[in-house]
Amino acid sequence: MSSVSKSPWVIHYDGSSCNGCDIEVLAALTPLYDVERFGIINTGNPKHADIFLVTGSVNEQNISVIKEIYDQMVEPKVVVACGVCACSGGIFHDCYNVIGGVDKAIPVDVYAPGCAVRPEAIIDAVVQGIGILEEKSAALAAAKKKGA
Amino acid sequence: MGKATVIPFGPQHPVLPEPLHLDLVVEDERVIEVIPQIGFIHRGLEKLVEKRDIHQFIYVAERICGICSFGHSLGYAETVEDLMGVEVPKRAQYLRVIWHELSRIHSHLLWMGLGADAFGFEALFMHCWRLRERILDIFEATTGGRVILSAVNIGGVNRDIEDSELYAIVDKLEGIRGEYHEICNAFVNDYSVASRLVGVGYLSQEEAEALCMVGPFARASNVAYDCRMLGRGGYGDLENFQPILSDEGDCYARVKVRAAEVEQSIDIIKELVSKIPHDGIGEKSKLTPADGAMASNVLEQPRGECYYFARGNGTKNLDRMRMRTPTSQNLAGMVKALEGCELADVPNIILTIDPCISCCER
Known part of the structure; x- marks a missing residue:
């Protein structure tokens, strides 16, 4: 597991964000912030991903998509809510089609606030997520040992 | 022909x-619907x-x-100003245009990157x-x-931008222009890019007009329409503004139109900075819109014409606000351009309309 915990692959899904956070997620991967140099790669396949970056709030239409992506990811997995809309609904919290933050759909491990979330905050959250990923994988390994 | x-x-x-x-309804490798x-x-x-x-x-x-x-905050503000008859000082209008054109440069560069990623040119994306x-550094320095x-x-x-700062922005943009030429060279002169995009997703001028396409997507099909021509706000003081057109109508033309628009934006900023007046930046209006007052406005967003409509009801809240965004217009053309294409070209064609789904759905 050590290779995974040092270079987790991320998957990004845009809930109902305004794009501001999405382009900041991509900006974190591109040359100025460049997390790709640590082997953190944005993948399109949930089965390859360790960390799920969700931007934007949950609404009636996308709640099933978010749950589906989360279910397709293999354990251990970490969910990072990027931006204030993903944390709580943000400025759109009282729009009629917004249910609320991502935690209304799936369990969230790390909250990265900001409108739009800054790339530094995303990197911070992912680093925090790596710690949680390690704990989760240790717990999984212990459970497996106990079972065997 | 195989089964669909x-x-x-x-x-x-x-x-x-x-x-x-x-x-995507496909027969073999061809998209039919x-x-x-x-x-x-x-x-x-x-x-x-x-x-x-x-x-x-x-x-x-x-x-x-x-x-x-x-662009959206600008379009909304202009509409509500019309509704209440608020005069905006010239300097504020110029500053708005400067920021708006900077957003266009950032949006087009972002799109060119995503476009490059779609045809598998990762280095160009980066x-x-x-x-x-x-x-974005300029944005951060001027607005935070x-x-x-x-x-x-x-x-x-x-916020005002001081004159010295404006000249520094122009200097910076001139520096960016040099580097931008190198990137453009890869887009416009590289045969591998051309072999991936030439003739892909063709949309004729008649089709583009019939489907009411807007923005660079329409201009690549030779539709000479750009809201900046209407000369609202700071755009009215430009010496000469001509929309950038291409008559090829394929994905490659759309790349070329956007590539040229970045340079056009740099020129607009340069011209406006050279003649910016000093009559203040205006202050927040204290008026409220009258009952039944209506105003509408169009603005050229990076993706094309965006229409705003507002109606007041005598209180400090609006009665109705409506936007019609460029992507919701262009989706019809995208569907048309996708019909009959190869399955492998689907990502390229989708990206060349520069879809902005969150504008489209709001």
């Missing part, structure tokens, strides 16, 4: 940062005008879309985004934000 098969595309797809679902499904980002923010007053709503309008955020960060700027208020702008 339906391939679902999206809502979560690596080529698009945003959710858009398409049912495309059925789009949208609504994944619908928040219903037009209805928020009932809960937020005209000054608060500017921050909501800005968050319609994070890429053209400045270079476009590296250059884009330099524009990277993508959400909050620089406009109803009646003017929140």
Whole structure:
């Protein structure tokens, strides 16, 4: 597991964000912030991903998509809510089609606030997520040992 | 001919940062029909005008879309100013145009990067985004934000840019221009890019006009329409403004049109900085819109014409706010351009309309 915990692959899904956070997620991967140099790669396949970056709030239409992506990811997995809309609904919290933050759909491990979330905050959250990923994988390994 | 098969595309797809679902009906490798499904980002923010007053709503309008955020706050502010008959000082109008053109440069560079990623040129994607960060630095220095700027208020702008700072921005843009030429060279002169894009996703001028296409997507099919020609605000003082056109109508033409528009924006900023007046930046209007007053406005966003409509009801809240965004116009053309294409060209064609789904669904 050590290779995974040092270079987790991320998957990004845009809930109902305004794009501001999405382009900041991509900006974190591109040359100025460049997390790709640590082997953190944005993948399109949930089965390859360790960390799920969700931007934007949950609404009636996308709640099933978010749950589906989360279910397709293999354990251990970490969910990072990027931006204030993903944390709580943000400025759109009282729009009629917004249910609320991502935690209304799936369990969230790390909250990265900001409108739009800054790339530094995303990197911070992912680093925090790596710690949680390690704990989760240790717990999984212990459970497996106990079972065997 | 094989049997028709339906391939679902999206809502979560690596080529698009945003959710858009398409049912692609294919026969062998050829797409014969495309059925789009949208609504994944619908928040219903037009209805928020009932809960937020005209000054608060500017921050909501800005968050319609994070890429053209400045454009939306500008379009909304201009509409409400029309509604109340507010005069905006010339300097504020010039500053608005300067920020708006900077957003266009950042948006086009962002798009060129994503476009390069769609045809598998990862290094070019990284270079476009590296250059884009330099524009974001200018935003951060002048407004404090990277993508959400909050620089406009109803009646003017929140912050002035000092003259010395404006000249520094022009210097910076001239520096960016040199590096931009190198990137453009890869887009416009590289045969591998051309072999991937020439003749792909063709849309004729008649089709583009019949489907009411807007923005660079239409201009690449030789439709000479750019809202900047109407000369509203600071655009009215430009010596000479000609929309950039191409008559080829394929994906390659769309890349070339956008590539040229970046340079055009740099020239616009340069010209406006050279003649910016000093009559103040305006202050937040204290008026409220009259009952039954109506105003509409069009603005050229990076993706094309955006239409705004507002109706007052005598209180500090608007009665109705309506936007019609360029992507919701262009989706029809995208579906048309996709029909009959190869399956492998689908990501390229989708990206060349520069879809902004969060604008489209609001």
